[in-house]
Amino acid sequence: MSTALVTDLTIFVLALLVGIEVIGKVPATLHTPLMSASNSIHGIVLVGALLIGVTAHTAVGYILAFVAAFFAAANVVGGYVVTGRMLKMFRRKAAPAAQTAPAQQAVQEQRQESVRS
Amino acid sequence: MNTFTTNMLLVYILAAACFVVGLHLMNSPATARRGNQVSTAGMIIAVIATLVLLIHDGTVTAVGWTVLIVGTLLGSAVGLWSARAVQMTAMPQLVSMFNAVGGGAAALVAVNDYIQAESARGGVLGTTTVFTVLDVIIGSVTFSGSIIAAGKLQGLITGAPVMLKGGRAVNVGLIAITLGSAAFMLTTASLPALLVVVLGSLAFGVLMVLPIGGADMPVVISLLNSCTGIAVAMAGFVINNWGLIVAGALVGASGGILTKLMADAMNRSLANIILGGFGTGDTAVAAVVSGDAQIRSIAADDAAIQLAYASKVIIVPGYGLAAAQAQHGVAELAKLLEDRGIEVSYAIHPVAGRMPGHMNVLLAEANVPYPQLKEMDEINPEFPRADVALVIGANDVTNPAARRPGTAISGMPILDVDQAQSIIVVKRSMGTGYAGIDNELYANPKTSMYFADAKKAVAEMTAAVKTLVG
Numbered sequence A: 001m002s003t004a005l006v007t008d009l010t011i012f013v014l015a016l017l018v019g020i021e022v023i024g025k026v027p028a029t030l031h032t033p034l035m036s037a038s039n040s041i042h043g044i045v046l047v048g049a050l051l052i053g054v055t056a057h058t059a060v061g062y063i064l065a066f067v068a069a070f071f072a073a074a075n076v077v078g079g080y081v082v083t084g085r086m087l088k089m090f091r092r093k094a095a096p097a098a099q100t101a102p103a104q105q106a107v108q109e110q111r112q113e114s115v116r117s
Numbered sequence B: 001m002n003t004f005t006t007n008m009l010l011v012y013i014l015a016a017a018c019f020v021v022g023l024h025l026m027n028s029p030a031t032a033r034r035g036n037q038v039s040t041a042g043m044i045i046a047v048i049a050t051l052v053l054l055i056h057d058g059t060v061t062a063v064g065w066t067v068l069i070v071g072t073l074l075g076s077a078v079g080l081w082s083a084r085a086v087q088m089t090a091m092p093q094l095v096s097m098f099n100a101v102g103g104g105a106a107a108l109v110a111v112n113d114y115i116q117a118e119s120a121r122g123g124v125l126g127t128t129t130v131f132t133v134l135d136v137i138i139g140s141v142t143f144s145g146s147i148i149a150a151g152k153l154q155g156l157i158t159g160a161p162v163m164l165k166g167g168r169a170v171n172v173g174l175i176a177i178t179l180g181s182a183a184f185m186l187t188t189a190s191l192p193a194l195l196v197v198v199l200g201s202l203a204f205g206v207l208m209v210l211p212i213g214g215a216d217m218p219v220v221i222s223l224l225n226s227c228t229g230i231a232v233a234m235a236g237f238v239i240n241n242w243g244l245i246v247a248g249a250l251v252g253a254s255g256g257i258l259t260k261l262m263a264d265a266m267n268r269s270l271a272n273i274i275l276g277g278f279g280t281g282d283t284a285v286a287a288v289v290s291g292d293a294q295i296r297s298i299a300a301d302d303a304a305i306q307l308a309y310a311s312k313v314i315i316v317p318g319y320g321l322a323a324a325q326a327q328h329g330v331a332e333l334a335k336l337l338e339d340r341g342i343e344v345s346y347a348i349h350p351v352a353g354r355m356p357g358h359m360n361v362l363l364a365e366a367n368v369p370y371p372q373l374k375e376m377d378e379i380n381p382e383f384p385r386a387d388v389a390l391v392i393g394a395n396d397v398t399n400p401a402a403r404r405p406g407t408a409i410s411g412m413p414i415l416d417v418d419q420a421q422s423i424i425v426v427k428r429s430m431g432t433g434y435a436g437i438d439n440e441l442y443a444n445p446k447t448s449m450y451f452a453d454a455k456k457a458v459a460e461m462t463a464a465v466k467t468l469v470g
Helices: A003-023 A028-053 A059-088 A101-116 B003-025 B029-057 B062-085 B088-121 B128-154 B167-187 B191-209 B214-239 B242-265 B270-274 B300-308 B319-323 B327-339 B358-365 B376-385 B454-469
Strands: B312-317 B343-348 B373-375 B388-392 B422-427 B447-451
Touching: A003 B003, A003 B214, A003 B242, A028 A059, A028 B003, A028 B029, A028 B062, A028 B088, A028 B214, A028 B242, A028 B358, A028 B373, A059 B029, A059 B062, A059 B088, B003 B029, B003 B242, B062 B088, B088 B128, B088 B191, B088 B214, B088 B358, B128 B167, B128 B191, B128 B214, B167 B191, B214 B242, B214 B270, B242 B270, B300 B327, B300 B388, B300 B422, B300 B447, B300 B454, B312 B327, B312 B358, B312 B376, B319 B327, B319 B358, B319 B454, B327 B343, B327 B358, B327 B454, B343 B358, B343 B376, B358 B373, B373 B376, B388 B454, B422 B454
Parallel strands: B312 B343, B312 B388, B343 B373, B388 B422, B422 B447
Antiparallel strands: none
């Protein structure tokens, strides 16, 4: 087993443990946005698709590179945009009785957002 | 390793750190948005670094650039469009489709690498072949499985479990052929063997998800999300890129934890779900509560009186509410009651909706302030003080039978709805939930049933309350 492989494995195992530790604390409220956020992070495969795509020199290679780049880009862009859209909706607002001006404004903004989306 | 490559590695580490910090910031609704921004920044850094690396390399052909740039731009456009256009209720399907393309891309990275290496050296590829094989198998299973899962949620494929005759034998055969070819690839470089592994894995993904009921789909999607992460990490091993390894492992771990949380909340084991348990989908089956239990039904006017003269109302939203798109109507009703000085809160079961936390997103979309959304442990002690518990489209999560041993849902954490002074249940029929058992709550003398589609029922109640209080 080469040193490079051992290094890779070390990084892999440590990243797994970090992932468990970081996620374990997220409240249920945020589970759907979290799934969407982690979903967009695996869009990093775009980097892989680009790096390997450039080694292609045959028709088949080009087609595979194209599809891989297409898939990965859809994953990464769509994932981040939709997560952002979801999180934008999570706003703490004052109770209606004690609604202050900024809170009103927030409601207004949200209405506009829901109209736009 | 020259200075340039070292710098690039450092940039990838920076990107990876952004992902970790971004996920960490998602611990609270207040910082979650910033978390997503940090994570986005990490991704942009990683992609730009990669482009710099490729330009610096200077070996990329014009055709190569065209193919990659057009592919990336088209993919981005499709991703952007679907993310903007999607309805919040359709979120699980979209996540599933992103899983599919992510897994597919990861598999293609390995396939492409294998083809290049095979033609260049014409020989066996050493240890990385293990990762290539794992990447191709996991990525392909995720690709086809996620498409089926999305199809089921979208209603393009029946939500009911599809049991093929001799499916188990076919599965065993597929696994044997796929693993056999994979083992062969470890000793001999062979493109036909790779093709068999890809096709076998794709078929297996379809056959794995088809027999699983629609109600279990969220758990499956979470599992496939985790699998995509692992496939991406494997792709990282194949092309020896730390960015992919770290990000993939993070997602793999987070998806794994989420999957477990979800399965726990539904009191199902993962093995049970994958191997096909009692999941019968969300189709309403005509069934009657057994025995001579009395079911009382209620009309909008009576429900309105109960609601309008209560001092504390707890709303229990479930999948039925999401399916009927009734979240805006419910928010309106709640606002009306609040304006009368009634204390309104929402009891959110961990698996309410289609994914954990999905109900929170739907209600947030309807402008419900998140402090009003109470998690199960927080709201359960409040039920005895509630004058009315309004259950909308939730079933199994309110069934007191879960407290007794010996039922299909025994041990599942439930909302103590039966502790409220009176209970109104909005439901289309007496059909059972995914557990397929009768809900004892409906036979409770304090319970009144309001048989209607959630959206229609909520609109009727709102109108009735308005008429009542003028």
